[in-house]
Amino acid sequence: MSFPYTPTRAYPTTPTPQPTPVDIPSGAQRPRLTFLGTGYLGATYAICFAELGYDVLGLDPDEAKIAKLSAGELPFHEADLDELLRRNLAAGRLRFSTNYREAAEHGDVHFVCVGTPQRPDGMSADLSYVEAAVTSLVPNLTRKALIVGKSTVPVGTAEWVEQLVSKYAPPELGIEVAWSPEFLQEGHAADDVLRPNRLVLGVKSEWAQSMLYAAHKGVFDLAANEDREVPVVVTDFATAELVKAAANAYLATKISFINAMAEVCEAAGADVTMLARGIGYDDRIGKKFLQAGVGFGGGCLPKDIRAFQARAQELGAGEALRFLHEVDLINLRRRTRVVQLSAELLDRPYGPNGPDLSGQRIAVLGASFKPNSDDVRDSPALAVAGKLSRAGAHVAVYDPEGMENARREYPDLEYAASLNEAVRGAELVCVLTAWEEFRYADPKALAELAAGRRVIDGRNCLDQALWAAAGWEFRGIGRPGA
Ligand SMILES: NC(=O)c1ccc[n+]([C@@H]2O[C@H](COP(=O)([O-])OP(=O)(O)OC[C@H]3O[C@@H](n4cnc5c(N)ncnc54)[C@H](O)[C@@H]3O)[C@@H](O)[C@H]2O)c1
Numbered sequence: 437m438s439f440p441y442t443p444t445r446a447y448p449t450t451p452t453p454q455p456t457p458v459d460i461p462s463g464a465q466r467p468r469l470t471f472l473g474t475g476y477l478g479a480t481y482a483i484c485f486a487e488l489g490y491d492v493l494g495l496d497p498d499e500a501k502i503a504k505l506s507a508g509e510l511p512f513h514e515a516d517l518d519e520l521l522r523r524n525l526a527a528g529r530l531r532f533s534t535n536y537r538e539a540a541e542h543g544d545v546h547f548v549c550v551g552t553p554q555r556p557d558g559m560s561a562d563l564s565y566v567e568a569a570v571t572s573l574v575p576n577l578t579r580k581a582l583i584v585g586k587s588t589v590p591v592g593t594a595e596w597v598e599q600l601v602s603k604y605a606p607p608e609l610g611i612e613v614a615w616s617p618e619f620l621q622e623g624h625a626a627d628d629v630l631r632p633n634r635l636v637l638g639v640k641s642e643w644a645q646s647m648l649y650a651a652h653k654g655v656f657d658l659a660a661n662e663d664r665e666v667p668v669v670v671t672d673f674a675t676a677e678l679v680k681a682a683a684n685a686y687l688a689t690k691i692s693f694i695n696a697m698a699e700v701c702e703a704a705g706a707d708v709t710m711l712a713r714g715i716g717y718d719d720r721i722g723k724k725f726l727q728a729g730v731g732f733g734g735g736c737l738p739k740d741i742r743a744f745q746a747r748a749q750e751l752g753a754g755e756a757l758r759f760l761h762e763v764d765l766i767n768l769r770r771r772t773r774v775v776q777l778s779a780e781l782l783d784r785p786y787g788p789n790g791p792d793l794s795g796q797r798i799a800v801l802g803a804s805f806k807p808n809s810d811d812v813r814d815s816p817a818l819a820v821a822g823k824l825s826r827a828g829a830h831v832a833v834y835d836p837e838g839m840e841n842a843r844r845e846y847p848d849l850e851y852a853a854s855l856n857e858a859v860r861g862a863e864l865v866c867v868l869t870a871w872e873e874f875r876y877a878d879p880k881a882l883a884e885l886a887a888g889r890r891v892i893d894g895r896n897c898l899d900q901a902l903w904a905a906a907g908w909e910f911r912g913i914g915r916p917g918a
Contacts, residue, residue: 478496
């Protein structure tokens with residue numbers, strides 16, 4: 437049972453801004469919007485802003501993705517979004533294209549939503565997609581427009597984009613740049629975009645600020661209708677870029693903090709879930725992001741904390757972020773810990789090269805990096821599945837939504853068609869993504885299917901007493917065994 441907990445507001449909210457009227461370059465009533473890159477971020481934005489009444493064009497060079505979106509099919513799993521996609525395509529407010537000339541003609545405000553993955557040769561961010569998007573768009577522009585970065589980038593990128601713009605655009609067009617980092621969370625992305633908890637606007641001119649307000653008027657109107665405020669932080673480019681880097685560094689640190697506590701709890705025979713409750717009721721600490729487990733993954737936190745360190749190093753401030761290296765190491769250690777626990781539970785020898793799990797059948801429940809998403813980028817669940825498989829185990833992976841992506845990214849692993857199929861004949865079950873299907877699975881029924889009643893709760897999301905009562909030998913992360 438959770439204790440009633442109402443956090444108090446630390447700061448007064450900023451009043452909803454009253455945008456100063458601004459001439460829209462296309463002559464339309466509201467700015468026409470383009471979203472360059474229609475992945476998790478860009479497609480969600482394109483769909484949600486069409487829902488808010490804007491005339492929207494989403495662009496991506498990936499023809500298959502654009503064909504899917506144009507046909508009303510979402511290329512990824514995100515609750516509630518497919519219905520919004522179909523509704524707005526039908527209403528004629530939303531279309532998709534691979535053509536930069538069309539995007540340039542359409543947009544008053546162009547949001548850059550392309551990927552910024554970790555470079556293969558180091559920790560820094562690969563900005564080649566940002567460069568390609570900007571240099572493909574700008575030569576096609578024929579009137580004034582605002583280019584707004586939404587991708588997560590190293591500090592200094594907006595200034596560099598401004599230089600690219602001045603290199604490729606005729607100066608008389610007066611193309612401007614702004615940066616507005618994005619904080620949406622996969623799993624409730626549509627709600628995060630329609631109802632953001634804040635907007636951060638990095639701008640250099642009143643015109644850019646007014647255009648951004650006009651481009652978000654639908655967000656402010658929705659908030660006013662729902663009697664909410666959307667706080668707005670208006671700042672310079674560098675601060676806007678750093679807000680995002682700092683937010684992700686903080687979140688990653690909080691997760692690794694509780695995972696470090698889990699390590700100490702394991703050594704001391706204490707229970708990290710109770711420790712988290714014990715500290716989380718202090719509203720200076722808060723309860724969120726205090727679930728010990730196999731740690732963070734996905735397309736953001738891991739690469740963002742590495743890129744932040746790399747950029748700080750370039751700026752001569754590397755020492756300030758040295759702790760993020762430890763945050764990363766703690767996070768990665770949790771993955772190895774599941775393999776150690778597996779060897780312990782299966783009573784298998786652990787040599788200098790890791791454990792020998794040959795001949796053991798292990799069910800890995802979870803492939804996506806978090807529940808309610810099919811995103812498997814840097815997924816802790818799949819990383820653990822890979823380690824178990826390399827240790828000789830016969831691993832069967834099951835995930836409610838992430839199977840297609842997992843098969844593509846990790847073709848060497850074996851996949852089961854259902855939860856029951858994964859567990860059937862397994863000596864050990866590892867729950868590594870906290871999907872509801874796993875959290876509320878019936879441990880008695882699963883006990884009938886498994887060859888050995890051993891379970892590792894890699895997300896501390898199961899009811900330990902219930903599983904133990906059904907005869908399972910239970911291990912959590914940072915918790916004493918049952
Ligand atoms: N996914 C999230 O939850 C999230 C949240 C906040 C911020 N971000 C940031 O947003 C950015 C995008 O992330 P994502 O998860 O949507 O990535 P993604 O890989 O899902 O999408 C990126 C898209 O950009 C497209 N693209 C590549 N080159 C292009 C070009 N030249 N022009 C136009 N499109 C191009 C790709 O085809 C792809 O569809 C990253 O910087 C990420 O860190 C993501």
